[in-house]
Amino acid sequence: MASWTLPLWLPLLTVVVWPLAVQPAPPTCYSRMLALSREIMADFQSLQASEPEDSCVRYLPQLYLDIHNYCVLAKLRDFMASPQCWKMAEVDTLKDRVRKLYTIMNSFCRRDLVFLSDDCNALEYPIPETMAPPDQHS
Secondary structure, three states: OOOOOHHHHHHHHHHHHHHHHOOOOOOOHHHHHHHHHHHHHHHHHHHHHHOOOOOHHHHOOOOOOOOOEOOHHHHHHHHHHOOOOOOOHHHHHHHHHHHHHHHHHHHHOHHHOOOOEOOHHHHHOOOOOOOOOOOOOO
């Protein structure tokens, strides 16, 4: 290959080789737990919004998950043990995902998780995320 053609190949090599060399890090236990808990909460809120008031969904326990709160394990167990919603595939799917998160937290990723609190009340009455943090200059 002549030396004058090398600069022509350089952009092509960069486009082909760069994506192969820069691979994102595989998900960690922590990132998987965090993502799954957020997906579960979003699905639960969507289910509550879409189902009529008289359906069995209103009898399910509230589902606010904070994987840093030790009480989340009891919250997940309560949700899995709640009465079945017969003929509601969405609820069954949600319960399967909750069971998966519980298993991940309690078995596979137990050593990767650090609980920062054990405030069970915080899982019943969560602080909205839209609130601004307190001013630290006062």
